[in-house]
Structure formats: structure tokens, C-alpha cells
Amino acid sequence: MDVRTPLRIFVALWALLPFTVGAVIDTALSNQPDLFKVCVSIGVWILWVLVLGSSMIRRPWGLTVMRIVVPSVMPALLFATSGGNISIASLTLAIGHAAAACVLALLPETGNVIVDGLSYGNERRFLLRAPGAILVGPLPLVWALVVLGATSGPLLLASDKWLIGIILTGVGWPVAALGFRSLHQLARRWVVFVPNGFVIHDYLAAREPFLLRRQDLSSLGPATADLDIDTADLIDVSQLAPGPVLQVALHGEVEVVPRTRGISEVRVVKSILFSPTRPGAVLQEARLRRLVR
Secondary structure, rough: OOOOOHHHHHHHHHOOOOHHHHHHHHHOOOOHHHHHHHHHHHHHHHHHHHHHHHEEEEEHHHHHHHHHHHHHHHHOOOHHHHOOOOOHHHHHHHHHHHHHHHHHHHHHHHHHHHHHHHOOOEEEEEEEEOOHHHOOHHHHHHHHHHHHHHHHHHHHHHHOOHHHHHHHHHHHHHHHHHHHHHHHHHOOOEEEEEEEEEEEOOOOOOOOOOEEHHHEEEEEEEEOOOOOOOOOOOOEEEOOOOOOOOOEEEEEEEEOOOOOOOOOOOOOEEEEOOOOOOOHHHHHHHHHOOOOO
């Protein structure tokens, strides 16, 4: 299957979203005041266009927008229809449509294709998996703060609750902006294949990207379960991400500046552990480029 297929299906599903999810939300808002309906409709259409454009432009910031907005469709749909008279068939179709779009937006293949839009010439980008400590709690919490911070104030203003709406907008929008910036860091962590080898670009693990040159590569493959990660010539930049971890061994050495709370020290290592979202795709790309034998 072409790696771009999930993104193409997502674009098609998102383009059709107004006919299912949009229709259900429109019906649910039929009894609301005109000002509230107009404001919500404008906001929903802006988000729909923003996500559609992001999926077609293919940039890391667009991936962040997609992965914030698309998962919020399901709770927004359920909230909007909680007090409305919506047919079971229409609601079921809308929920299924929203769920399918959400799954496609979160697929690793979708993320890889979008961030690869930055590549030029012979480059290829592959996202790194989110650190385990972030996935456990901070990630969903920050996502919720971004969604609620961006929408709560304007919704209250549209409901004529001016005082609390102004306060929540003034507080919520800066919080949402900070949260967006934090989430965006996850969309800027990748492995970049270049003609001379590949670069590990991860500012959460290392203060600077580092190049692993073609002539220095000895092996690249899955890390073994009994590997001793405390050896001096090995560095682990996978950050305990769940899933398979790849290990690259070098004939020579490479300098890595790990990110620490105190003063960072340069480490000279011969082996690196990292965790891409699709390890098999990374290994296949390395074989195609004849980086390893």
C-alpha cells in the first residue's frame, strides 16, 4: 500500500464531514439563539478549512493542528447532541465518520507523510515516537487545556455571558497558545535521511541534531532486550517511548549533547538507541539507500 493512502483517505473523509457531523450539529443547534448559532457555525467552518488546508499543505504545524482539532470532533459532537432530538441513524453515521477521521489523523503513516512535506531533494523524514512519560498523562491533559482554553471563552461570549466569557478568553487563549507550542514540539522530532547518512533531530532528547554519516555506520536494526544501556559508549534517546527501539552502531564515534536540567556535557558514543513511529519503514529506507548491509 502506498504510504500516502491514509492521508488521501483522511482528506476525502474530512471533505465530506459537513454532510454528516455538520448536519447533526446544525440540527442540534436549531433551537439555540441566532447569535450562538452563527458564531458556532463560523468557528466550525474555520476549523474545518484549517484542517483541510493543513492536510494538503503538509507541514509539521499542520500535523499539530490536525491532531488537536480532529480528536475534538467526537466530544464536541456528543456534547452538541446531548440535549437535541437527533435520529439514531444520523448520530451513528456522524460518530462513525468522526471516529474514522480521528484514527486516520493519528496514524503514524499520516504523520510521516505530512512532516515529509518539508523534505527536498533526496531527503526523507520519519517521525519519532512520543516519550513514554508524556503519553501517560501530560499529553491528553495539555490537549484538553488547548481545546477548552481556545473554545470556552468564545462560546460563553456567543451565549451573552460577557463577563465570564471575557475572563475565560483572556486566560484561555494564552494557555491554549502555550499548550499548542508544547504539543508542536512532538511534531518536530524526526529522523531525516540525507545523501550522506541520516540525522536524528530531537530537541527533547538532545540539544542539537546529530548526523550519523554513511561511512561510519556499522549496523542498524532492532535493539535486543538484554542490551546494557549503561555502557559509556551508548546513548539512549528513545526516552522510554513504548514500542520497538532501533539501535545504530558506528565504526567511528559521534558527539551527542543530551538535554539535561543542568549543564549539558558532550558525550562521544559509538551506539545510539532511538524509537521511530514506524521502525520497519526506517529500516526499509536505510536498505534502499544501502546505508547498511
